[in-house]
Amino acid sequence: MAMLSAASPSLDSTGAAPSVAAQNPPPPKFYKLEFATYNGSTWYYALEQDKGMTPWEHFKELCRLRFGPPIHGSRLVELGRLPFVSTVQEFADRFQAVACHARDVSARQRAELFVGGLPDHIRVDVEMRDPPDLQTAMYYARAFERRAAAM
Known part of the structure; x- marks a missing residue:
């Protein structure tokens, strides 16, 4: 089992401690949520507020109505x-x-x-x-x- 040291963070070339942003770089772009995902979660939240928990079959039909093709014909x-x-x-x-x-x-x-x-x-x-x-x-x-x- 590796032991964690309690040593202070290393200093950069100027003698200052690295910033929090430098220690925790931002995640790669593919980790970010896309707008469509946000719309889906917003729709689900509104559905839950309006109808509460719905049975699975009814939920599938609601998903088809919301995200499926606009017209069957x-x-x-x-x-x-x-x-x-x-x-x-x-x-x-x-x-x-x-x-x-x-x-x-x-x-x-x-x-x-x-x-x-x-x-x-x-x-x-x-x-x-x-x-x-x-x-x-x-x-x-x-x-x-x-x-x-x-x-």
Whole structure:
């Protein structure tokens, strides 16, 4: 076990004792609280003052309402406005990444939203096949894109 000495603090080059700030440097920046954390704790304190201790399920729902997405339907709007940028596969990947978060959308609606975002030279051919679901629509779109590239 190490013994602590009761010696006085060492003197600097001028013969003066180091200041308290020099003995305790400020913590690194990543230890500081960010503003968002402060907002969260303020929200929780206000919630506790208003409602007291709430059951866990109710607390989770309140957290979703406060910090979750502002509108549940926003993913559906995002799907309808998703731009076609380069290839069917790239569009399909981005579409599926957003579609997995859209609620209460049928298989046919997903297919129609996907087909609606395709460029005209592919979209018309896929629409004529009337795909019943997203996977079939993506299959047709890739096939018609390959055909267009071969011509």
